[in-house]
Amino acid sequence: MITQQQIEQWLTGRLGDWFEEFEVVTDREEITVMGRLSDDGLTDENARAGRIARFREQTREERIGIARELERATGRKVAWGVRCGPDERVFTRLSVPVMTRLKQDDRRVLDTLVQAGVARSRSEALAWCVRLVGQHEADWLGELRDAMQSVAAVREQGPKL
Incomplete structure (x- = not known):
């Protein structure tokens, strides 16, 4: 890869x-x-x-x-x-396309965004939520991505035999 x-x-x-x-x-x-x-x-x-x-x-x-x-x-x-x-x-x-299974409470959040005119569909409402989290948690997401890169590097090295 x-x-x-x-x-x-x-x-x-x-x-x-x-x-x-x-x-x-x-x-x-x-x-x-x-x-x-x-x-x-x-x-x-x-x-x-x-x-x-x-x-x-x-x-x-x-x-x-x-x-x-x-x-x-x-x-x-x-x-x-x-x-x-x-x-x-x-x-x-x-x-x-992203397949998700959402509980009713989560679907209600998306439906509220659609009914309020914030989004045209559940799909667009979900994308809006993802962007919002990305904006407000950018530092944390960056740290998480850095940590995942470190894990990938260690995995790539494999065990020392």
């Missing part, structure tokens, strides 16, 4: 000078490549939006080729996004 570090190293070679810096976020289904474009002091939101649109159009074919190679190597879909100044835009994003 290819590691996050290997993906980042491979992309470093493939992306050239597109970005000032980039980060890779992975899960079991998807790899998201987020790159920072130079804003050259662009203070206007429309100017930054234009820079993002130009990048998207000019790199489309090459990004598709890189994504196909990475998808073959990892078995995961690839999403692309950029940041320019304070603006962020994700071009593609995989939507993955």
Whole structure:
């Protein structure tokens, strides 16, 4: 299985000078490549939006080729996004169905969000709840992810015989 570090190293070679810096976020289904474009002091939101649109159009074919190679190597879909100044835009994003079994109390929470117009469906309400937890517990989730990476590294080493 290819590691996050290997993906980042491979992309470093493939992306050239597109970005000032980039980060890779992975899960079991998807790899998201987020790159920072130079804003050259662009203070206007429309100017930054234009820079993002130009990048998207000019790199489309090459990004598709890189994504196909990475998808073959990892078995995961690839999403692309950029940041320019304070603006962020994700071009593609995989939507993955998640099967859940919820108790009535939990379903009532989702139904309340739908009835109140916060969400259009239970699925959207659940996504809203997940985003809310992610925003308010970001530090804790980060620590948890770091701990899981440590466990994965130890597991990869295996026992010393």
